[in-house]
Amino acid sequence: MQFFFDHFFELTITGLALGSIYALVALGYTMVYGVLQLINFAHSEVFMYGTFSVVWVFYLFGAGADQSTGSLIGLLVASMIVAMVVSGGVALLLERVAYRPLLKKNSPKLVALISAIGASFALAEAMGLRDRIAGFLGLEGTLTKYVAGARDNRSLPTTITPDPLFKIGDYNVTTVDLLVIVMALLMMFALDRFVRRSRLGRGMRAVAQDPSSAALMGVNSTRVYQVTFLLGGLMAGVAATLYMIRIGTTRFDAGFILGVKAFTAAVLGGIGNLRGALVGGLVLGVAENWGSAIIGTEWKDVVAFVLLVVILLFRPTGLLGESLGKARA
Amino acid sequence: MPELIKDTPSEAPAPTPGAPILEVDNVTLKFGGVTALDGVSFDIKQGEILGLIGPNGAGKTTCFNVMTGVYKPTSGEARFLGSSLAGRKRFEITRLGIARTFQNIRLFRTMTALENVMVGVDAHSTTGVLRALFRTPRQRKEQAYAEKRAHELLELVGIEHRAHEFAASLPYGDQRRLEIARALATEPKLLCLDEPAAGFNPAEKVKLLELIRKVRDSGYTVLVIEHDMRLVMGVTDRIVVLEFGRKIAEGTPAEIRDNPAVIAAYLGVEDDDDAA
Amino acid sequence: MSAASSTRPKAKGKVPKPPKAVIIAIAVVFFYALPLLHLPIISTPDSDFAGVLFTMAIYVIVALGLNVVVGYAGLLDLGYVGFYAVGAYTVAMLTSAHGSLPFLVVLPIAVVVAMISGVILGAPTLRVRGDYLAIVTLGFGEIIRLAATNSDWLGGARGVSKIPAPPSIPPNKADGTVTDPLFEIPHIKWDGIIPSIDDETKTRFLKFGVLDAAPYYWMALTVVLVVLIADVLIKNSRVGRAWEATREDEDAAEIMGVPTFRYKLLAFAMGAFVGGLAGALFATRQSFVNPQSFALLLSILFVAAVVVGGQGNRWGVIIGASLVVYLPERFREFADFRVLFFGLALMLLAIFRPEGILPAGRTRRAKAVEEELIAVEEGSDTDGAEAEVKPSA
Numbered sequence: 001m002q003f004f005f006d007h008f009f010e011l012t013i014t015g016l017a018l019g020s021i022y023a024l025v026a027l028g029y030t031m032v033y034g035v036l037q038l039i040n041f042a043h044s045e046v047f048m049y050g051t052f053s054v055v056w057v058f059y060l061f062g063a064g065a066d067q068s069t070g071s072l073i074g075l076l077v078a079s080m081i082v083a084m085v086v087s088g089g090v091a092l093l094l095e096r097v098a099y100r101p102l103l104k105k106n107s108p109k110l111v112a113l114i115s116a117i118g119a120s121f122a123l124a125e126a127m128g129l130r131d132r133i134a135g136f137l138g139l140e141g142t143l144t145k146y147v148a149g150a151r152d153n154r155s156l157p158t159t160i161t162p163d164p165l166f167k168i169g170d171y172n173v174t175t176v177d178l179l180v181i182v183m184a185l186l187m188m189f190a191l192d193r194f195v196r197r198s199r200l201g202r203g204m205r206a207v208a209q210d211p212s213s214a215a216l217m218g219v220n221s222t223r224v225y226q227v228t229f230l231l232g233g234l235m236a237g238v239a240a241t242l243y244m245i246r247i248g249t250t251r252f253d254a255g256f257i258l259g260v261k262a263f264t265a266a267v268l269g270g271i272g273n274l275r276g277a278l279v280g281g282l283v284l285g286v287a288e289n290w291g292s293a294i295i296g297t298e299w300k301d302v303v304a305f306v307l308l309v310v311i312l313l314f315r316p317t318g319l320l321g322e323s324l325g326k327a328r329a
Numbered sequence: 330m331p332e333l334i335k336d337t338p339s340e341a342p343a344p345t346p347g348a349p350i351l352e353v354d355n356v357t358l359k360f361g362g363v364t365a366l367d368g369v370s371f372d373i374k375q376g377e378i379l380g381l382i383g384p385n386g387a388g389k390t391t392c393f394n395v396m397t398g399v400y401k402p403t404s405g406e407a408r409f410l411g412s413s414l415a416g417r418k419r420f421e422i423t424r425l426g427i428a429r430t431f432q433n434i435r436l437f438r439t440m441t442a443l444e445n446v447m448v449g450v451d452a453h454s455t456t457g458v459l460r461a462l463f464r465t466p467r468q469r470k471e472q473a474y475a476e477k478r479a480h481e482l483l484e485l486v487g488i489e490h491r492a493h494e495f496a497a498s499l500p501y502g503d504q505r506r507l508e509i510a511r512a513l514a515t516e517p518k519l520l521c522l523d524e525p526a527a528g529f530n531p532a533e534k535v536k537l538l539e540l541i542r543k544v545r546d547s548g549y550t551v552l553v554i555e556h557d558m559r560l561v562m563g564v565t566d567r568i569v570v571l572e573f574g575r576k577i578a579e580g581t582p583a584e585i586r587d588n589p590a591v592i593a594a595y596l597g598v599e600d601d602d603d604a605a
Numbered sequence: 606m607s608a609a610s611s612t613r614p615k616a617k618g619k620v621p622k623p624p625k626a627v628i629i630a631i632a633v634v635f636f637y638a639l640p641l642l643h644l645p646i647i648s649t650p651d652s653d654f655a656g657v658l659f660t661m662a663i664y665v666i667v668a669l670g671l672n673v674v675v676g677y678a679g680l681l682d683l684g685y686v687g688f689y690a691v692g693a694y695t696v697a698m699l700t701s702a703h704g705s706l707p708f709l710v711v712l713p714i715a716v717v718v719a720m721i722s723g724v725i726l727g728a729p730t731l732r733v734r735g736d737y738l739a740i741v742t743l744g745f746g747e748i749i750r751l752a753a754t755n756s757d758w759l760g761g762a763r764g765v766s767k768i769p770a771p772p773s774i775p776p777n778k779a780d781g782t783v784t785d786p787l788f789e790i791p792h793i794k795w796d797g798i799i800p801s802i803d804d805e806t807k808t809r810f811l812k813f814g815v816l817d818a819a820p821y822y823w824m825a826l827t828v829v830l831v832v833l834i835a836d837v838l839i840k841n842s843r844v845g846r847a848w849e850a851t852r853e854d855e856d857a858a859e860i861m862g863v864p865t866f867r868y869k870l871l872a873f874a875m876g877a878f879v880g881g882l883a884g885a886l887f888a889t890r891q892s893f894v895n896p897q898s899f900a901l902l903l904s905i906l907f908v909a910a911v912v913v914g915g916q917g918n919r920w921g922v923i924i925g926a927s928l929v930v931y932l933p934e935r936f937r938e939f940a941d942f943r944v945l946f947f948g949l950a951l952m953l954l955a956i957f958r959p960e961g962i963l964p965a966g967r968t969r970r971a972k973a974v975e976e977e978l979i980a981v982e983e984g985s986d987t988d989g990a991e992a993e994v995k996p997s998a
Contacts, residue, residue, distance in 0.1 A: 132941060132942075260747070267737060
């Protein structure tokens with residue numbers, strides 16, 4: 001308990017940074033849920049592919065252990081763009097392969113969930129077996145750097161040293177903390193504007209509220225689904241970059257727990273609600289940090305789930321309520 | 330609440346003709362700032378067919394939901410056989426003896442017609458897991474009774490020949506009949522029909538009228554919510570008219586037909602405010 | 606039951622009673638004999654077939670239990686592994702870590718503890734909406750695993766070992782000396798397609814040892830049969846009807862006098878009961894438990910087993926559970942690719958055969974009709990919205 005009070009500001013700020021990443025991933029869950037009422041179980045893999053893209057971009061440019069600040073920024077920008085493209089692409093693929101055939105047939109939700117679970121397994125394993133797959137293609141030699149040790153942790157080759165910026169309480173807020181939080185907020189702001197203001201955003205809200213009426217009004221629902229998945233993927237790509245900056249290590253199954261957390265964040269804030277995802281992510285990140293400081297790090301995940309259950313019991317629709325459709329323009 | 334299973338169910342529950350079985354006593358219901366019901370009072374008497382009518386948005390369905398315990402009134406109360414319905418669970422209200430059908434049909438689609446009705450009969454069954462597991466004599470008796478009773482009720486509404494078809498595959502009219510059979514299966518003292526003729530053509534409506542009368546003649550008290558005046562006039566003993574959440578008239582069909590306030594309400598005349 | 610149905614002329618097309626009984630009897634004998642037959646092609650070349658059969662039987666029990674929750678009552682439980690773990694850990698605690706009670710005494714305790722945990726989890730969470738239930742249960746499964754990992758009292762990450770086997774008949778001596786079995790059953794060996802009796806490989810009847818998994822399989826298979834019979838009896842009663850009505854339309858069911866919350870809780874508790882039972886059997890065969898045995902992925906595998914087979918159809922669910930275990934074991938040479946293929950298979954199945962391998966009979970028949978009706982109904986669905994609003998009080 002003493003530890004908690006001594007490190008209150010540190011726990012809170014790092015919790016917010018972690019929560020920002022949850023929130024960005026949560027957006028993917030919340031948008032798909034808002035529009036389709038489906039739990040996009042495979043969204044965690046969309047995120048995971050993003051993290052690997054970041055690592056690979058670093059490899060590709062031959063980044064060493066130490067990089068000057070300028071080149072590091074360049075690398076990070078490049079890897080964020082690549083991560084967004086890759087995650088967006090995987091998300092679109094997911095929509096095309098695992099969801100669209102089911103949506104066309106009006107399948108029950110549970111079936112779509114199973115399809116998503118299957119896609120999630122397949123995507124994660126494809127990453128975990130990338131050495132073997134490269135072997136089949138005879139590319140193992142050329143791609144060694146990228147495919148070796150497919151089932152082990154992968155870290156960024158470059159050490160990102162956070163520089164202290166300014167003090168809040170007795171904690172030195174670092175560049176990394178600030179970068180993660182500000183970047184996440186910016187992306188969310190942009191997304192929020194997009195959904196509220198753009199024509200496609202209006203289409204999304206219309207489909208979320210009433211798919212059949214939206215169709216009657218000429219909204220192309222397939223296009224809306226694609227955009228929804230794509231946006232979720234782009235956000236996951238950003239989240240993946242921030243995650244690699246902050247954590248620095250990924251694995252073929254790194255998506256799973258983070259995905260569960262992000263989904264928890266989405267539900268916490270009120271699923272289907274973009275701002276809810278932000279609030280839920282931040283609350284979850286901070287609560288996890290506080291909770292693990294008070295009762296021990298090993299109970300971190302338990303804190304997250306207990307929080308979820310408690311909130312659902314007292315506020316069944318999450319902190320901000322569920323409303324992609326009702327988001328006011 | 331254990332209730333004895335009668336081998337020959339009496340189709341006439343609580344025979345005191347003319348005594349009120351459901352009283353709506355000065356009920357007011359507000360949603361936020363909107364007054365959906367404003368001091369509505371009337372009662373339903375044993376053995377009659379009461380019509381509750383009014384233009385769209387008059388508060389019929391709201392009133393219905395107060396009577397079936399779905400909404401708790403802001404003030405006043407609905408009493409069934411003398412006891413208040415407020416705060417009771419919906420399945421308890423059913424067991425007390427109020428059954429209803431739905432305006433938009435809500436059958437158990439993947440169950441057969443027979444099974445749908447059996448769910449209703451089960452409302453008074455006491456079988457639990459253990460008795461089902463050990464197939465006790467009592468469980469078997471209840472099961473046999475449920476089947477027999479369900480067949481009788483399907484017969485009563487005239488769709489016995491479809492007993493083993495899925496509810497979802499029945500024609501529309503038969504689905505409405507099945508809803509009535511399912512509601513009757515809970516052995517109600519009061520049967521509430523929510524727009525039973527919605528989507529019917531005139532020929533079907535005539536048949537429905539016959540069915541409602543037949544149900545009443547078997548000893549049930551019936552409440553019909555309807556906006557089709559012809560149907561209501563043809564079948565009810567008494568009519569209560571609602572408009573804008575207030576009761577504007579009550580009486581026999583003949584009286585209602587000539588009531589200027591009702592005519593105004595239906596024709597949309599503006600100055601009906603002091604008619605009540 | 607028979608009195609009522611025999612008076613009805615409607616029940617035509619049924620197989621007359623004696624042949625049906627014979628078919629069932631043959632099937633039962635065949636399944637009991639499976640580990641002894643060493644059938645070519647079917648048997649798993651790379652792992653002990655009796656052991657695989659045991660695991661299949663355990664998964665079948667789990668799937669039957671989960672089918673009550675998911676298939677009958679329509680509640681999506683993604684944390685079912687939690688109950689399985691509760692059953693296994695209760696056995697571990699009371700027979701090895703904190704007590705030395707005999708297995709047969711602990712077994713009923715384990716299932717009751719699992720059932721209670723089901724009620725404790727269900728009572729607050731079954732009131733939340735369906736999709737949330739999925740994530741709350743997912744959390745529950747994870748909490749159970751983390752609690753086991755982090756608590757030394759529960760054995761921590763290492764887990765608990767030395768869980769005793771079920772008592773052999775006749776019982777082994779107190780000092781551990783193995784007594785002679787009642788009798789031994791020889792296995793069959795195959796020379797091409799010609800079977801002959803293998804005098805060297807014999808299974809010691811009702812002797813639960815480490816090497817031969819066949820007695821464990823028989824025990825599990827017996828439990829499968831008991832659970833299956835219970836399943837049939839309950840499904841064809843008022844309880845089964847109430848579940849189905851609740852799944853189809855909760856509000857309408859409530860208004861027809863079904864206390865839906867109680868029935869959902871009942872389904873949850875019964876599912877937990879069966880899950881705990883499977884976990885207890887797993888623990889005694891494995892002789893140790895550790896948190897890794899109850900990863901979240903297992904829950905998802907369980908749900909997949911139910912859905913792959915055809916939720917709501919007990920036979921389909923049995924096939925689904927068996928396949929989920931059998932296919933990876935049979936094709937061990939592709940071991941590394943197991944999960945990848947499994948994932949792809951799930952996806953393809955969902956797309957091309959969404960109702961499962963063996964869909965519930967009624968689903969199959971009702972589906973055609975339903976598709977026709979969807980178009981007609983879509984318009985009228987919104988009419989009742991006012992009536993559906995729950996009272997605030």
